[in-house]
């Protein structure tokens with residue numbers, strides 16, 4: 354049974370549909386990321402769940418009860434905002450205590466729970482400070498404590514880390530996941546940083562133009578993207594074309610790439626041109642020709658970029674560019690120079706078929 | 712070397728302006744201490760006699776109380792209306808918004824004499840006699856633009872997600888307004904309240920048209936008194952008004968800092 358149900362959500366601003374019949378189910382305790390390009394409707398969807406934006410059509414059901422007609426202050430959801438949104442005129446303690454005071458819990462109980470929440474976000478001893486006396490990371494932790502202390506039904510985070518620097522982001526995201534797992538709270542985490550989404554989510558809902566393209570585990574999203582948008586949006590991809598030369602059976606065809614033939618597990622029609630995506634890290638390079646199941650074809654190294662653990666090679670074969678990322682452990686990058694001729698190859702199972710059939 | 716000269720010029724210019732602004736105030740304050748029966752500067756002798764003398768003029772005390780009452784009433788109502796209007800204007804798009812902004816701001820553009828005449832005509836037309844209420848209404852119209860300027864400035868850049876956060880934690884609309892919004896914009900609101908108090912308290916031009924023999928504000932009282940007599944009691948009353956204004960300015964400074972009050976944007 355799913356804990357949160359979004360059913361055919363629609364939101365229209367000035368006659369443009371920003372969220373278009375969005376559907377999603379989230380299980381209790383799950384951490385789901387909304388990932389998508391800017392303007393795809395992530396914040397709008399989150400605001401509809403929190404109640405800041407009216408739902409034009411559709412339903413939001415939490416724990417079996419429809420909530421989409423309730424005002425935000427009756428929905429019992431904890432929200433963490435991108436810009437922290439702490440109350441500037443209140444101390445850290447009062448910020449965190451605000452929700453508890455409203456729910457008329459006794460003074461000693463309030464005190465106990467606030468201190469507990471602050472300890473959870475490792476901010477004990479900061480009770481008397483004002484928000485402006487805290488760093489960005491500390492402010493965001495107060496904001497997290499403030500949201501969690503009321504034991505909300507859902508935790509909603511809208512790009513909570515995007516105002517922090519790279520190192521702190523990584524630390525904070527680990528912390529958030531740890532707290533989320535300990536508390537066991539159902540969470541939606543909005544981000545447009547795919548690495549962040551891949552690292553922390555139980556499931557990622559990839560959004561595009563007001564719809565969810567695919568909601569799956571990070572591994573499935575990365576390895577089995579269901580739409581072209583997801584293939585292109587998650588990770589990096591090369592787009593390649595192959596021509597079907599022979600049908601070997603259902604889900605088994607022989608294709609010609611760059612003059613070499615390879616057997617790929619797809620349904621095809623003879624002589625059709627097919628598009629595939631392949632990730633840069635799935636392309637291999639060698640100085641000698643390879644065989645077995647991999648196709649190997651000649652390519653020229655146009656540019657080489659050292660990226661630390663790996664080296665990126667921009668290859669050119671038959672007038673088309675290909676990006677290959679090779680671990681420096683696997684291949685010593687000193688052996689290959691710009692202008693070198695190499696053999697590039699990939700395994701058929703790494704090809705991601707495009708839905709865009711021609 | 713080259714930069715020195717303009718700098719000296721600048722300081723000189725500033726000093727002139729300060730002298731020009733402050734001299735009249737100093738003159739009034741000092742003249743009120745004179746021992747003579749007429750106003751002189753510099754004062755001859757040093758005495759508080761003209762302050763004590765005020766006791767024999769209960770009409771000044773009466774006018775003072777009336778002025779304080781009118782100023783308080785103006786300040787309260789004007790601040791309330793001005794604050795709510797500002798919020799509506801900054802946050803919402805609605806029909807006739809520009810018209811309202813222009814209308815509310817117009818007292819800043821119209822000479823107060825013209826406004827006083829207009830008010831007099833209007834009051835006699837609707838049959839509203841001279842009264843504290845009549846004064847307060849006039850002053851509200853006069854002071855709302857000030858309140859709005861200040862409150863709008865403190866609302867610009869207000870992060871609305873702070874209010875959303877409060878709603879999220881269970882606060883209803885009224886709670887959000889009184890516990891979150893108002894405390895955050897309070898510097899603008901307090902400044903507006905004090906400014907409208909001072910404006911009302913100091914107003915002569917508009918009040919002149921509205922007062923009657925038994926409803927006379929302090930500035931009008933001073934003005935009419937001066938037409939017949941010219942003794943230092945005028946300067947002692949004026950000094951009290953000046954001191955009161957200074958005290959209010961100090962409060963503004965303490966609470967918010969003068970720079971902020973005059974800045975058009977919230978920093």
Ligand SMILES: Nc1ncnc2c1ncn2[C@@H]1O[C@H](COP(=O)(O)OP(=O)(O)OP(=O)(O)O)[C@@H](O)[C@H]1O
Pocket residue numbers: 366367371389390391392393394395396397398545
């Ligand atoms: N109040 C509003 N009035 C009109 N249009 C709006 C409003 N809020 C959002 N939009 C539009 O809806 C679309 C989706 O906005 P939304 O804020 O949900 O995007 P997002 O996915 O959160 O993007 P980002 O990653 O930039 O935060 C955008 O095109 C935006 O311009």
Ligand SMILES: [Mg+2]
Pocket residue numbers: 395396397
């Ligand atoms: Mg957003």
